[in-house]
Amino acid sequence: MYELGYALAGLGLFLAGLLQLAHQLQSLTGPHVRALLARLAGGPVSAAGSGLLLGALTQSTSAAAFVCIGLLNSGALRFSGALIVSAWASVGTSLLVFLASVDVLLLGLFAIGITGVAQLLNLNRVAAGQRFIGLVFAIGALLTGLGLIKSGGALLQQSTWTVEFFVFAGEHALIAFLLGLMVTLIVQSSATVSILAVTLNMAGVLPLSEAVLLVCGASIGSGLSVVMVTSHLEGVPRQLALWQGLVKLTGVAIVLPLIWIAGGVEKLEALLGLEEWPVPTRVALLYLVLQVAGALGAGAVQTRLVALLERLAPEPAASSRFAPRHIDYTDAARDLETALELAGREQRRLMRELPSVLDPLRLHELEGVETLPDAERRAAALGLNARIGEFIEDALRETSPGDRLPAVFALRSRNDALRSLQEALHDYVAALTPASASVLATSMTESLHLILSVLVEHVCDDQPEEELLRDLTADRSALMENIRSGLMTMAPESAPAKEQGDAQSLLLATGIFERVVWLVRQVAFAGR
Structure with missing residues (x-):
C-alpha cells in the first residue's frame, strides 16, 4: 500500500x-x-x-x-x-x-x-x-x-x-x-x-x-x-x-x-x-x-x-454587422487625436443603426428585407458600444489629454447616453411586440423612427437639424399621460384577456417611449 x-x-x-x-x-x-x-x-x-x-x-x-x-x-x-x-x-x-x-x-x-x-x-x-x-x-x-x-x-x-x-x-x-x-x-x-x-x-x-x-x-x-x-x-x-x-x-x-x-x-x-x-x-x-x-x-x-x-463556424450576421471597423488597441489608442477621431467614427456607425432597431415592429414597411433577431442584435450592438468605451478609456491611460480633456469627456458622455438609448429601444421593441398591430403602436413606432432618422442626419451626415430635433424631443409627458388614461379606460378588468394584455403592453411602451425621446436629446446634444 x-x-x-x-x-x-x-x-x-x-x-x-x-x-x-x-x-x-x-x-x-x-x-x-x-x-x-x-x-x-x-x-x-x-x-x-x-x-x-x-x-x-x-x-x-x-x-x-x-x-x-x-x-x-x-x-x-x-x-x-x-x-x-x-x-x-x-x-x-x-x-x-x-x-x-x-x-x-x-x-x-x-x-x-x-x-x-x-x-x-x-x-x-x-x-x-x-x-x-x-x-x-x-x-x-x-x-x-x-x-x-x-x-x-x-x-x-x-x-x-x-x-x-x-x-x-x-x-x-x-x-x-x-x-x-x-x-x-x-x-x-x-x-x-x-x-x-x-x-x-x-x-x-x-x-x-x-x-x-x-x-x-x-x-x-x-x-x-x-x-x-x-x-x-x-x-x-x-x-x-x-x-x-x-x-x-x-x-x-x-x-x-x-x-x-x-x-x-x-x-x-x-x-x-x-x-x-x-x-x-x-x-x-x-x-x-x-x-x-x-x-x-x-x-x-x-x-x-x-x-x-x-x-x-461562420460569423453570425449580428456579430459581423457590429464588429469594430475603426478602433485599434495596438496603435491608435497611443495618439489621442487619432483615437478620438476613430472612436467618433465608430460611434457614428453605431448611431446609423439606431433606426433599424425598430425593424421587428415595421415589417410592413420592410417586406422582403431580412431583419436581425432582436436578442442577437441587442447583444452585438451593446458589445460594440462597450468596445468603444474601453477604447476611450485606454486612450486616456495611454496619453495626456491636456486641453482635449473636454472632448474626451463629451465623447464618453455620448457613448454612455448611446448605450442607454440602445437598451431603451430594445426594451421598447420587446414591450410592444405583442400589440404591434394596433394603431397607437404603429403611430408611436413611426414617430420614433422619424426622430431617430433626424438624429442620424444631425450627428452623422453633417446636416444640422438642431431646431427640428429640439422640437421633436420636446416634453410629451402631458400627451402620454392622456394616452395612458385612455388605455386604462378602454381595457377595464371585465375586458377579454387579450385586450387587457395589449393594453398593458401599450402602457409599458408609452413609458419607454418617453425615455427614448429624452435619451435622443442626450445623445444629440451630449457635451454641450
Whole structure:
C-alpha cells in the first residue's frame, strides 16, 4: 500500500500545485501583460514570441486559448495575430514537461521550506509578500508532487497489476494513444499527462514506446478539450478554439508518420543521434517537437485552414454587422487625436443603426428585407458600444489629454447616453411586440423612427437639424399621460384577456417611449 500512497499523494500535490500555480499566475496575465502581448503581436515573429510567453505563464493550452479569445473579443488582438499567439502558446507549455525530466524533489522541498521561513518573517502581511509566498508554495507543491510520483512509481514497478496494465496498453498502439487522449480530456492539460508519462518512464513503469504514444494522444486530447469546452461559442471566438484543435492535430499528423517511416521512435532517435540522451529528456523533447510541428505546419497552410474554420463556424450576421471597423488597441489608442477621431467614427456607425432597431415592429414597411433577431442584435450592438468605451478609456491611460480633456469627456458622455438609448429601444421593441398591430403602436413606432432618422442626419451626415430635433424631443409627458388614461379606460378588468394584455403592453411602451425621446436629446446634444 505504500507505493500506492506515495503515488496518490504525489499526484494530489502535483495537481494541487499546478492549479495553485495557474491561480497565482493569473495576476501576471492581467491588463498590463495583456497590453504587452497585444503590442508584441504586431508581426509574425513577435506574435510567436507572445505565444511562447503566454504558454510559459499559463502552462495550459486551454487557459492560453481563453486568454487569446479574451484579447480577441476586447479588440487587443487581430484575428491573424491571435492565430499565431494561440499556436505558439502550446510550445510555451513544454517548460514544465522538461522540468519533470530532472530530479526535482529536493528543489520542491526547499521551495516549501522557503515559504515557511517567509511566513515566520511575516512577509505575508504585505500584498507582494502574499503573492511571493503563494507562488513559491505552488511551485514547491508541484515539484514535491512530481518527486513523490517518481518515488511511488519506482515502488509500483514491483506491483504485478501495474506491470500487467502497461503491458496490456503496450500490446496495441491504439490503446496507449487513446489512454493519453482520454486522460487529457479529464485533467484538461496535455502537459500534465506528458509530465506523468515522463515521470512514470523515469520510474521504470512506462516504456519509451508507450510514453511516446501517450504523449501523442495527450496532444490530440488537449486540442479536443479546447474544442469541447468552447462548444457554446460561435463566430470568430469559436474559429480560434477550432484552430487550436487543428494545430494539435497537425503536429501529431506530422510527427507520427515520421516515427512510422523510421521504423519506431528508437530508430528515429538513433538517426538523429539522440540515443545517448536520457529517456525522460527524449520524451520531453517529443512533446516540444509535437507543439513546434503543429505551430509551423498549421502556419504553413493558415489560409486554407482559416477558410475551413469560416465554413465550420461562420460569423453570425449580428456579430459581423457590429464588429469594430475603426478602433485599434495596438496603435491608435497611443495618439489621442487619432483615437478620438476613430472612436467618433465608430460611434457614428453605431448611431446609423439606431433606426433599424425598430425593424421587428415595421415589417410592413420592410417586406422582403431580412431583419436581425432582436436578442442577437441587442447583444452585438451593446458589445460594440462597450468596445468603444474601453477604447476611450485606454486612450486616456495611454496619453495626456491636456486641453482635449473636454472632448474626451463629451465623447464618453455620448457613448454612455448611446448605450442607454440602445437598451431603451430594445426594451421598447420587446414591450410592444405583442400589440404591434394596433394603431397607437404603429403611430408611436413611426414617430420614433422619424426622430431617430433626424438624429442620424444631425450627428452623422453633417446636416444640422438642431431646431427640428429640439422640437421633436420636446416634453410629451402631458400627451402620454392622456394616452395612458385612455388605455386604462378602454381595457377595464371585465375586458377579454387579450385586450387587457395589449393594453398593458401599450402602457409599458408609452413609458419607454418617453425615455427614448429624452435619451435622443442626450445623445444629440451630449457635451454641450
